[in-house]
Amino acid sequence: MTDDAAIEKAIGGAIATGPLAHYGLWGKLDKGEVTPQEARQHAIESAERTIRNDYRRRYIEHTLNRLSYERELLGPVRRHEGELTPVMLQAFAREHGAHKPEARNIDGETFVLESTVALPLHLANDTMLELTADEWRDLMQSAGYEVPAKKDASPPILNLKVKELKARHRYHRDQVETFPVVEMTKAEYSKIHAEQRGTRPSLCGEFRFKICPNPRTDVPRYMAGWCAVFLTDSKAHPLPDSVAAIENAEAAE
Structure with a gap:
């Protein structure tokens, strides 16, 4: 979002009431004390500080460790040994919190997963993750994810002339x-x-x-x-x- 009008609309709306802008930023922008680009940069820096916050990171890591412990109590997770497809990886990433993930096969054995925002921390601390098929299988298993079994096709619908x-x-x-x-x-x-x-x-x-x-x-x-x-x-x-x-x-x- 780099257009001045779009920035002003965002600062005056959702961003102004959230953690990405300090109190009074919209007023300064409205009075011309800061430019839209300066306000945009402030919001970006606020978001980066939020992401780098040690307390939040520790809280996320604690939650993930707790989930890992509870997953162990549920028993072993079946490792997917069948063919791997981009659709499977996208479904896995979405279930684990990724925002509109897109996956693609690079060379038949390596898959890349990308998102417009950072992927969930327990998957990768980046917007992209590139792994071989076996590494993806290991990651899905360690995250407690099992590829859903393919559903049997529904019986056909018949048009029958009977009583x-x-x-x-x-x-x-x-x-x-x-x-x-x-x-x-x-x-x-x-x-x-x-x-x-x-x-x-x-x-x-x-x-x-x-x-x-x-x-x-x-x-x-x-x-x-x-x-x-x-x-x-x-x-x-x-x-x-x-x-x-x-x-x-x-x-x-």
Whole structure:
């Protein structure tokens, strides 16, 4: 921030009420006793004094040591042995307090992490940190960070033309819910409020199906419940074995 107008706006706003400017700086700037550039330099020096403050540094180090002790009580941290990517490093840095970190791979084995402000002290006392992949793995482990396991892909959403579909109850897993299938077009379905549209995993867990409030008009709305949806102007999927078996059994009765 080097533009005089921007400096005056900052000094008169957030900086004037924070630790980066002494009391009365805005008044001096407003009266012309100091220039915007002099005020900017004062704020920079105040910030540097804050960062170099021995008491604050000791407090940070004490907190980090305390966290390290408590982390030891939680047991060993799994070291990431898989492939390392810039996205993983950015997620690690963000979780540990870095401001908008950006990571990149230099030569296939070395990664650089950068931020517009100093990285958290327990990572590096600088705005940039360059380490090999193994050194990054060691740092993440020592900081108590485990790369999240990759989530399994959600089952596909199927458009099935059947009488009803079943799913486990959301809150009572030992109960089964039955959803009558209602036919409608994509346009009709899209007109339903977004918070009233969604999907439910099938009873077998192999697929999901669309749901919405049942549009029945012969009963009060609160009694109509929810229904599964078959979109008439979308491709109908073949029946999964679990659904086909039920359909065949009902047809044989």
